[in-house]
Amino acid sequence: MSELSQWGLFLLIGAGTFAIRLSFIELYGSLRIPSLLRRALLYVPASVLAALVLPAVVYPDRQAAFDWSNPQIPAAILAGLVAWRTKSTLLTLVVGLGALWALKNLGA
Amino acid sequence: MNYRSGTHAFMHGAHTASPLTTGVIPFGLIAGVSAAGMGMSLTTTMGMTLLFYSGSAQIAVLQLLQNGALPVTMVITALVINLRFLMYSASLAPHLHHLPRRKTWPLSYLLADQVFALFSLRSASGELGRYAFHYYVGAAITMWLGWTLAVLAGVILGARIPEAWSLGFAIPLSFLALLIPSIRSAATLCAAVAGGTLAVLAVDLPYNLGMLTASLGGVIAGLTVELLRKDLDTARGNDAEQETS
Numbered sequence: 001m002s003e004l005s006q007w008g009l010f011l012l013i014g015a016g017t018f019a020i021r022l023s024f025i026e027l028y029g030s031l032r033i034p035s036l037l038r039r040a041l042l043y044v045p046a047s048v049l050a051a052l053v054l055p056a057v058v059y060p061d062r063q064a065a066f067d068w069s070n071p072q073i074p075a076a077i078l079a080g081l082v083a084w085r086t087k088s089t090l091l092t093l094v095v096g097l098g099a100l101w102a103l104k105n106l107g108a
Numbered sequence: 109m110n111y112r113s114g115t116h117a118f119m120h121g122a123h124t125a126s127p128l129t130t131g132v133i134p135f136g137l138i139a140g141v142s143a144a145g146m147g148m149s150l151t152t153t154m155g156m157t158l159l160f161y162s163g164s165a166q167i168a169v170l171q172l173l174q175n176g177a178l179p180v181t182m183v184i185t186a187l188v189i190n191l192r193f194l195m196y197s198a199s200l201a202p203h204l205h206h207l208p209r210r211k212t213w214p215l216s217y218l219l220a221d222q223v224f225a226l227f228s229l230r231s232a233s234g235e236l237g238r239y240a241f242h243y244y245v246g247a248a249i250t251m252w253l254g255w256t257l258a259v260l261a262g263v264i265l266g267a268r269i270p271e272a273w274s275l276g277f278a279i280p281l282s283f284l285a286l287l288i289p290s291i292r293s294a295a296t297l298c299a300a301v302a303g304g305t306l307a308v309l310a311v312d313l314p315y316n317l318g319m320l321t322a323s324l325g326g327v328i329a330g331l332t333v334e335l336l337r338k339d340l341d342t343a344r345g346n347d348a349e350q351e352t353s
Binding site: 011018025029057075083084104 | 169171187189196204279284303307308
């Protein structure tokens, strides 16, 4: 992608994000969220984030071949447990990266 | 708390937000390091950071750029991730809509998860009074500075981080750190399982369209489970009523 079209893309996403943030503050009283959308929005974070995380963990090189010996899988499971118990971003990152490093350098 | 002045409210906002910056700094560093690792220039990276002012959307778009996804996929993904701001905007509107545009536009740009959480907690109890705007700006500017400076630091550090640290893995890990707390019920768990599994199965679809399809499937799964559980509850409720009558 060229530098110029990249800026165009970022501008578009930036403007769209701003419009979403401003929406109800600007149009107070004349805009309501439909109830189905309001309920669907509750499931967006879990669904989108899982759809971003799982393929990136399972296919490290974006080659769609499943490989049980891929060290990212146990490292991600460990990091997931840390995230669940501690709710700390920093600890999740440190444990996940540390586990991957250990599996790559000490395991084989 | 009763504020003596606008400055007092602003400082209190900044003070309550500052511990929360520790939650966004790792994401900012990852965004900066990843962008630098992809060969993105400092200007482009910071331009992206200022235009988006949304960490999860920015990291997602960086990952999609790396995968060579279609631009339309990137726009839809980023905006879907940011749809949560629609709910924040709706819930803040009663407290902020009366302000003039020269205030509502900047404060809308600065709206972030942590700012929403802090502000809605305090505006609900009515303790902000006439200095609500000052409190908001104090908290929002603190979060904005924490995020922007963290990305900048990440870009500068980026080139110096050795390959052996596998920092590419930090992107899925940072999403994992957001994903786990978002699972709060059986329905959200099903949304995550469906979204994740579908994305793994559909990874061969071109231009990362699998990711969008999977996300939609996850949302539908979540709604379905919610509906089924509600039916089940109503059925149980009816049974109970019949037994007592």
